[in-house]
Amino acid sequence: MITVETKQQFIHLVGSENYDDSKVGRLVYSYDATPQFQSMPDAVIAPRNTEEVAEIVKICNKNHIPIVPRGSGTNLCAGTCPTEGGLVLLFKHMNQILEIDEENLTVTVQPGVITLDMIHAVEEKGLFYPPDPSSMKISTIGGNINENSGGLRGLKYGVTRDYVIALEAVMPNGDIIRTGGKLAKDVAGYDLTRLFVGSEGTLCIITEATLKLVPMPETKKTILALYQDLEAAARSVSKIISNKIIPTTLEFLDQPTLQVVEDFVKIGLPTNVKAVLLIEQDGPQEVVDRDIQKIAQVCTSEQAVSVQVAESEEQADALRTARRSALSALARLKPTTILEDATVPRSEIAKMVTAINDIAEQYNVKICTFGHAGDGNLHPTCPTDSRDHDEIERVEQAFAAIFEKAIELGGTITGEHGVGEMKAPYLELKLGKEGIAAMKTLKQAFDPNNIMNPGKIFAKDERKRVVVTT
Amino acid sequence: MITVETKQQFIHLVGSENYDDSKVGRLVYSYDATPQFQSMPDAVIAPRNTEEVAEIVKICNKNHIPIVPRGSGTNLCAGTCPTEGGLVLLFKHMNQILEIDEENLTVTVQPGVITLDMIHAVEEKGLFYPPDPSSMKISTIGGNINENSGGLRGLKYGVTRDYVIALEAVMPNGDIIRTGGKLAKDVAGYDLTRLFVGSEGTLCIITEATLKLVPMPETKKTILALYQDLEAAARSVSKIISNKIIPTTLEFLDQPTLQVVEDFVKIGLPTNVKAVLLIEQDGPQEVVDRDIQKIAQVCTSEQAVSVQVAESEEQADALRTARRSALSALARLKPTTILEDATVPRSEIAKMVTAINDIAEQYNVKICTFGHAGDGNLHPTCPTDSRDHDEIERVEQAFAAIFEKAIELGGTITGEHGVGEMKAPYLELKLGKEGIAAMKTLKQAFDPNNIMNPGKIFAKDERKRVVVTT
Incomplete structure (x- = not known):
């Protein structure tokens, strides 16, 4: 409650x-x-600068008013749902690229900058910001940092965390702190920079960030490998990497996803195969040529029925765009689309894909699977209808079984989407009571009044994630 | 105090x-x-397994006995000095390489494994663990993790933190927790893995770690560039990188250091120049050849008086070994050797090197400077004598001035050595009161009885680092 005063x-x-x-x-x-x-x-509320953010936080802390920092709200874990009311804090006035430093290879931004706008700006200077979440056309950098977003290039280049080297943040008590710097190395105290990345707005409000850039890769090539055997596709993934090739991108789409995506984008994707791998390598020309050739050999040796190198950048771009549109395409099928990101060690991808199909059958639900196979990061996705309570109950059970399987295989309940409100009830599966206790200790110490995005990460009760809250 | 009971x-x-x-x-x-x-x-005390560590911690927590986890004690920040007494905890029984996973490109180790032993073990499988602190022949992985050690290959490959993907840790209350996994992506809650890396044993005791490996680079080449102008050498550093070449190694040695190193290793290093850059690139043959050629051009255009490519791996190895021996060589000059690691954005290297020389002159002390120039990570080193109180006073003032200058240039008081007891009085320079307060909040929450390596990171008072404690 916010009083008149x-x-x-x-x-x-x-x-x-x-x-x-x-x-x-x-x-x-x-x-x-x-x-x-x-x-x-x-x-x-839409503050205009860091000082205003700090004053807002002080008022909220004094009056125990929740604050939910929000970029474009593209997250998939209900991370910016104002679960306990309070203020939604927008960054529409704090959306500037403050500096591109070509000598130190950094870019300094305010949280409200659109990810793709920043990527374009640095690319104009011949520099490269690798993290490319599928939502990058609308997502903000602030949101990416809060969720530690991944993307298609994560296999070779890592995730958002690997590029954040300095932050300005407003702490729950209103203190403004600066962490890190334009520094390749810095061990002055605890690594608050990486602690805040992925903390989902529950520890502080990020008001500025400096990101590391790398030189733009010289060239890139894209392969599409088709399989009539799901497991053969999954085996190819770990075989490519155990052959010591780290592609930029190693994406997997199963047949149901392929069909839906092709219906949506209509670029002539094959829909009569069980699975495809979309593989991309970037770097110097000679290396790309050699790696692409080796990758093609591995795929062929693992019974790919077709291995095609994209003939032009336009064709490659069409394939990438098709892959990025998987969620939008799937969302057309049914009123409710539940997309997950269970993640396993990449050696376990074949087992996980098989398990997802078995589980879907067991609970009689439709699950399409695609994702960043090279990272072991799968997106089993269920087109369903939240008004069908019987089906929703089965969907919930199926996803619980998927999470349990991922943990059993040495994986995690979320690879890149975050915990938010949605996955909070499952976090203990991954961390155990002791792990949760350690994280709660940290949260309570920083934010004793629990004003920073309350109701996220830590579950209040055993309530499962699929609930109708209207 | 430990009672008889x-x-x-x-x-x-x-x-x-x-x-x-x-x-x-x-x-x-x-x-x-x-x-x-x-x-x-x-x-x-030397526990034999994680359960024994947990029991030791419980006893210590109950009785408020400090615990100082210690590998080989090679750190340079008094990080493993038992400042407040208590138990020194050794890992001599917990020194096994538990697994090298060639499919997921990981190695799992106990903390007591010697860094170089592990590097050799993974290299036998064609895999590569990049962090290579100069002490790697004797340092342990546990120590490297606690200090977030850097090394010569940090410029291209990053530091220890960038390779730690899972930890087992004993918390101050005796809880055993596991963070992360063999996972390229994991956002299940706060990133305790990276928080614990570099926490200097003040938050938990690390009892097992899983490290990420990369494929072994195909080949490497080494260049030695000589300069009669310190600033020209420093300018070359940022010019190489702003030309979008990221070498594996980009080391700087000034004339006094060169002289001392040559006296020690006797491999025919030039001692009549003002500075050298030791530059290494690794990767596929074509890329290495091309980059080395471009680097040589940059050095020449910046008035290097000589640019030589090492003719054989033996010659390159001799150069690397010479560089790694800088501290040992400098330590022969005087009874006391104080080595620092002030770090600045790499664009500021020239200014920092000039400032160090000015400061040495101003305080009438000898300072030799070498370090990881590509990272902006310099090691100004002072051969002195702790019994000469007058000189020590001036040394202390000179280093305080160096830290202040580093901060003024957007740098940090420690790039890779850690804060420990030694640099604690200077931490506020980097973090400000609010930054220190945030870190103290975290420490107190995890370790309310302050048993975990007390007296480190946070200064008790304004006492400066150079003190005679015998």
Whole structure:
């Protein structure tokens, strides 16, 4: 609850044009890209600078008002759903690229910058920011940092965490701190930079970030390998890597996903095969040529029925775009689309794909699987209907079984989407009671009043993730 | 203080052969590789497995006994000096390579494994563990993790933190937790893995680690570039990188260091130049050839007086070994050697090198400078004598001035050595009061009884680092 007096403090601080507690204004920010989760905030606020963020946090801390920092809300874990009400904090005024430093290979940004806009800006200088979450056309860098977003190039280049080298953050007590620097090495105290990356807005509010860049790869090539045997495709994944080739991208799509994507993008994808691997390598020309040739050999030796190198950058780009559109394509099938990101060591990909199909059959639900196979990061996706309570119950059981299997294979419940509200009930599967206790200790120490995105990461109860909250 | 009863509990747990509170036994572990710091522990203990570590921690937590986990004690920040007494915990029984996983490209080790032994073991499988601290012949992986060690290959490959993907750790309350996994991606809660890397034994005791490996580079080449102008050498460093070449190694040695190293290794290093850059590139043959050629062009265009490619792997190895021996060579000059690791953005290297020379002159002390120039990570080193109180006073002032300059240039007080006891009084320079407060909050939450390596990272008072403690 925000009192009239507190509301006046907020308006005095940011101006009435940047504070909205109208029903319509709040409704828009009552949910994010995650199906099935909705909760009304008390107000929406858009600070103009770090100092305003700090003042907002102080007021919230004093009055125990929850704050939910939000970029574009493209996360898939209900990470920006205002679960316990309070303020949704927008970065629409803090959306500048502050500097591209070509000597130190860094870019410094405010959290509200759109990921792809920043990628384009650095590419103009011949530099490269590798993390490329599928939502990058609309996602913000601030959101990427809060969720430690992955993407298609994670296999070779790592994830958002691997590129964040300095942060400015507002702590729950309103302190403004700076971590790291434009530094290749820095061990001055605890690594708060990496701790804050992926902390889902539950520890602090990030107000500025410096990201590491790398030189733009000289060239790239794309292969499409087709399989009539799911396991053969999965085996190819680990065989490529155990042959000591690390491709930029090593994506997997099963037949049901292929069909849906082709129906959506209509670029002539094969739909009569059981699985495809979309593989990309970048780097110097000679290396790319050699790796692509070796990759093709591995795929062929593992019974790929066809191995094709994209003939042009346009064709390659069409394939990449098709892959990126998998979620949008699947979302057309049914009113509700539940996309997961169970992740396993890559040696276990074949077992995991088989297990997902078995589980889908056992619970009589449709699950399409695609994902970053090179990272062991699969996206089993279920087109369903939240109004069909019987089916939803089975979907829930199926996903619980998938998470359990992932853990059994040495994996995790979330590879790149985060825990948020959605996966909180499953976190103990991965961490055990002691692991959760260690993380709670940390959260409580930083944020004793639990104002920072409350209701995320830590489950209040055993409630499962698929719930109808309307 | 350890009571007779508590001592009996320890002996009952680990056996009398693994518990030593004799004066001689304690004296050996009263100091580490850092000059000027010494403090007697109450006893030395060598557990045989994780469960014993957990039991030891529980006893210590109950009785408020400090624990100092120690590998080979090669750190340079007094990180393993038992500042407040208590137990020094050795890993001599926990020194096994548990698994090399060629499919997932990982190695799993106990903390007591010698770094170079592990590097050799994985290289036999055609795999590569890049972090290579100069002490790697004797340092342990556990020590490397606690200090987030760097090395010569950090520029291209990053530091220890970038390779640790899973940990088993004993928390201050005795809980055994597991973080991460053999996973390229994992966002299940806070990133405790990276938080614990570099936490200097102040948050937990690491009892097992899984490290990421990469394929062994195909080949490598080494260049030695000589300069009669310090700043030209420094300028070459940032020009190479802004030309979008990231060498594996980009080391700098000034004339005084060169002279001392040549006196020590006698391999015919040039001693009549002002500075050398030792540059290495690895990767596929064509890329290495091309990059080395481009690097040579940059060095020549920046007035290098000579640019030579090592003619054989033996010659290259001799150069690398010479560079690695810089500290040992410098240590022969005077009874006390103080080596620092002030680090700046690489664009500021020229300014920093000039400032170090000016400061040395101003305070009338000898400072030799070498280091990982590509990382902006310099090692200004002062051969001195702790018995000469007047000189030591000036040395202290000079290093304080160096740290201040590094911070002014956007740098840090420590790039790879850690804070420990030695650099604790300077940490606030980098972090500010608010940054220190955030880190203290974290420490107190995890370790309310302050048993985990107390006296490290956080300064008790304003006491400066150069103190005679004998």
